[in-house]
Structure formats: C-alpha cells, structure tokens
Amino acid sequence: MAGILSRDSRIIRDSLLAIPGVSAALAWSGITKIFFEDAPANVPLPYVGICHSMGGVNQSSFVRITEPYWEVLAHSASLSEVMAVYELLDQLDQTWPVVGIGECAFDKFEVLYPISIRYTSQNSVLYKVGVLLRVPIMEA
Secondary structure, eight states, X not given: OHHXXXXXXXXXXXXXXXXXXXXXXXXXXXXXXXXXXXXXXXXXXXXXXXXXXXXXXXXXXXXXXXXXXXXXEEEESOHHHHHHHHHHHGGGTTOOOOOOTTEEESSOOEEEEEEEEEEEETTEEEEEEEEEEEOOEEEO
C-alpha cells in the first residue's frame, strides 16, 4: 500500500504543477510547497498538503485498478490566500492525471466535494480549504 500512496501523491503533485499559477502561488526558497501528509515545521504558509482519505486497489477488476480518494488541502492563516489556492486546486476536476512510465489513467480526476476547515492553533485562526479528489489509475 505504501508504494501506491507515494505513487498517487506524486501523480497529484505533478498534475497540480501542470496547472498555470500553482508554482508561483506556492513558491518558497526554490521549492514548491506541496507536501505528502505534513509539511516541515519551518515551512511558511500557504502550502498544500496531500493526504490519503480512503480507498485503494479495486479487487473486483481483471486489471490492477486503484481508485483512492485524497484530500488536497491548502493551508493558510489568510482566508483570501487559501481561497486563491483553492481556485487552483479546483482546476484538477475533470483533468487527466499526469502519469509516469507504466502507469495509465483510465479516467479523469473527479473532485467529489469541497472541504473547508477553520481552526485555532496557538491562539491564531488558520484555514484548510481544498477538495476530496478521486484518482483513477490503472497499472499498464
């Protein structure tokens, strides 16, 4: 399962980077702030976190198909900043995943619904806004 998680998070990251504006919105010290699970503590806001939510290998198929669902969330202390990144994340809906050698997307990404979370950490209001994303991948 760990291999599938790292592959799928890479596919989501690479597909996000193909959207115009994502790299500029999340640039910091020569990196683009898109992380699997948690961001390092020293990374400033905003950034995007990619987290497996549910799903995996479809056992009823004759070919190896995975249909996991991922939370792709922008994190920020500014509601306007997090909403600007959300507009970029929402562009994943109905786009073809960027896949590597030996991988094949059998369908487009599907944004199932938006996610919006407001919380407090160390007396500061923070926001997580993004999408629940279906990632349809078939191994060739």
